[in-house]
Amino acid sequence: MSIEPAYENILVRQEGRVGIVQINRPKAMNALNAPTMSEIMTALELFDADSGVGAMTLTGDARAFAAGADIKQMATSSAVEMLSSPFIGYWDRLRAIRKPVIAAVNGWCLGGGAELAMACDMIVAGEGAKFGQPEINLGVIPGAGGTQRLTRAVGKAIAMEMVLNARQLSAAEAAAFGLVNRVVPDERCLAEAVRLAGEIAARAPVAVRLAKEAVNAAFETSLSEGVALERRLFSLLFSTRDQKEGMAAFIEKRPADWQGH
Ligand code: HXC
Numbered sequence: 225m226s227i228e229p230a231y232e233n234i235l236v237r238q239e240g241r242v243g244i245v246q247i248n249r250p251k252a253m254n255a256l257n258a259p260t261m262s263e264i265m266t267a268l269e270l271f272d273a274d275s276g277v278g279a280m281t282l283t284g285d286a287r288a289f290a291a292g293a294d295i296k297q298m299a300t301s302s303a304v305e306m307l308s309s310p311f312i313g314y315w316d317r318l319r320a321i322r323k324p325v326i327a328a329v330n331g332w333c334l335g336g337g338a339e340l341a342m343a344c345d346m347i348v349a350g351e352g353a354k355f356g357q358p359e360i361n362l363g364v365i366p367g368a369g370g371t372q373r374l375t376r377a378v379g380k381a382i383a384m385e386m387v388l389n390a391r392q393l394s395a396a397e398a399a400a401f402g403l404v405n406r407v408v409p410d411e412r413c414l415a416e417a418v419r420l421a422g423e424i425a426a427r428a429p430v431a432v433r434l435a436k437e438a439v440n441a442a443f444e445t446s447l448s449e450g451v452a453l454e455r456r457l458f459s460l461l462f463s464t465r466d467q468k469e470g471m472a473a474f475i476e477k478r479p480a481d482w483q484g485h
Contacts, residue, residue: 241425243271253291261314278425290337328417350410
């Protein structure tokens with residue numbers, strides 16, 4: 225019998241094959257302190273290991289996805305403490321999740337909160353969502369991948385304005401600049417992210433995991449290395465029963481019955 229961890233800063237539930245993690249620190253605008261980040265990562269890692277789950281959604285509440293890393297927790301830290309603490313490493317743990325994670329963003333999505341959303345695989349935004357990297361206002365810079373992921377997503381011009389001058393993006397601007405996948409009415413945001421995650425979770429599970437790995441490799445490798453990796457992953461899928469099933473189903477004009485192996 226598995227024992228569910230007791231969470232204090234998040235709410236966790238499952239809808240069909242979609243695992244849903246909701247950041248739940250409303251008094252602090254969902255600011256991300258160490259216990260909250262630890263719980264988020266534990267919940268996502270448990271879903272990642274659960275064959276009954278095919279994709280995850282990470283969300284906040286109506287006012288904030290997350291207003292950043294917890295400033296009160298960091299305010300008196302020394303450089304050595306920031307370097308040696310596991311805190312920023314929690315963001316890196318998201319990179320190791322192998323199933324797709326879709327962020328559903330309403331309200332403020334700032335600093336470490338924006339970095340968390342950008343470390344997910346897709347972002348669905350409510351129309352009132354606001355994205356920003358306001359760290360410059362605190363005398364620091366983004367520290368959990370913001371300068372890198374934001375620049376790759378929106379390009380140098382907009383990233384410079386956001387990081388150097390704390391420019392905020394509306395949801396519509398974020399969509400126009402390629403930061404988010406789609407914008408929906410605020411009250412539809414989580415449902416749309418869960419719907420999208422559910423569609424992906426219904427697909428061939430091994431192919432989905434390798435597809436995520438291959439797309440993410442585009443940010444880490446040269447074109448020729450990336451294409452070579454893609455070729456190996458593509459070929460590897462021919463060892464799965466689901467590849468035989470998917471191609472047979474096409475030829476026999478019937479829906480495929482995915483088994484995940
Ligand atoms: C700690 C925070 C917080 C944060 C809000 N709160 N953001 N606490 N860390 N990042 C707390 C406030 O102190 C306040 O607590 C309560 O949440 C409500 O916030 P208000 O400011 O009263 O609300 P409002 O006036 O509506 O303004 C909302 C806001 C503003 C625009 C989101 O709170 C804000 O600017 N927050 C900081 C955003 C930010 O700078 N983020 C980057 C952080 S640095 P009390 O107790 O007073 O009611 C970062 C670096 C990451 O993320 C590096 C990698 C780890």
